[in-house]
Amino acid sequence: QTPSGTRDTLAAGYWSNISSFIFDYEWRHFSFDGDAGTVVGSTKHRPGQDSYFPGVVFYSNLRFSWKATRLVEPFFALDWQNVTGTYNHSRHRYVDNSSSREVAPGVGIMFNINRRFSFTARYTHSVEGRNVPESNAYYVKFVYLWP
Template sequence: MAISSTTPPASRRRFLPAHAIAAALLAYAGSSIAQTTFDVIGPREYELPVDFKPFNVFVQYATIQDNDRVFDANGDKVDGSGSQLISGLSKYVRFWTPESNRKIGVAWEVIVPEVAIRNRQAPEGDRHISGLGDPLTGFAIWYKARPNLTLGFQSFLQVPVGTDRISDTNWKNLSSLFWDWRIGDKFGWTGDAGFVWQGTRDDGFKPAMSWHQNHRFAYRANRRLEPFLALDHERSGSKDGRPASWALDGGAGLMIHTFDNQSITLRYSTSLDGENHAVNDSFNLKYAYVW
């Protein structure tokens, strides 16, 4: 859900957070091109306030992923499909503090994935597949364990109503714990850890449970620039003859604090190790707007 790491206008500064809430899994057909769950998050993703007036956030994520390589069962990189995935996530989030307890914060969000898969090596008619993915909706709740430490929980339901050939055709639940730790004036650690449960697909296959964790280690160099390192891990169990899989991804990026209520985050990510999993080779963009 996390959204912006921008500073709110002075007239609303005590009510708006500089950052918003949790990202979400982009689900699309074909595990061979699946990205690690929640790898769209940026630094300060979960740096969230309590005791604030309601506000809104819009976020647009974009990813370009080249599927030239995959990890085989021995952990070796072999030729992949050669396809290119261009994807987006459009997200609206509403934030508020319950009147019954001003010491916690709550958010509800709706996320719509956009997907385009291009593969010149595919048969005619399959070289360009595009449409809307399965939408997600869910909530987050958090509190301040200390003034510099945010702890929370989030849960999303993914509904299989996306475009034909893009939809995974099954229901999903994505739930995780998340945290944000401000370490002095310059450093910060944002992260989450959770699972993805999936229902049965139209073809009768029910994917195994998967587990993930995501970490962003950032340094606020100045008022505008915040470079960071990213580390993502995901592991899925074996099911109905399909092998277990896992991947460890690393990346580097830069968050640009543009205006008081907006930010842009750029990141490159690649896979460091894995088995039976796509090799991440992606450029990622996030734009966030708070009002």
């Protein structure tokens, strides 16, 4: 990711690298898929302000599903993230309460309309969180695979 942009809320002000391992295991009646990864950023420098090294993000999003029929696939999901503390280089210390963690299980159902089109509905609710807004969300996903 690049640090450029016209708004601070959209442009982090530092470079970061997002690396993920993505997997998908398919069996006759079940599937297990997800990702695991990290986000590592560079030190944020702004003229006249302290320099900060953002916390390193570790995450995983897992899904275990049962292929009930060709059309219907209910699943359990688990999302996890952990962020190490932000380090203030100018003051040589970590920023108070800047590390965070969340564990959020969920349930959902995927409808495989045909080989190229699917629709998924999911609900996720956090069971543990520290220094982060806890998840309590509904998600909807439409996927179209073109040849």
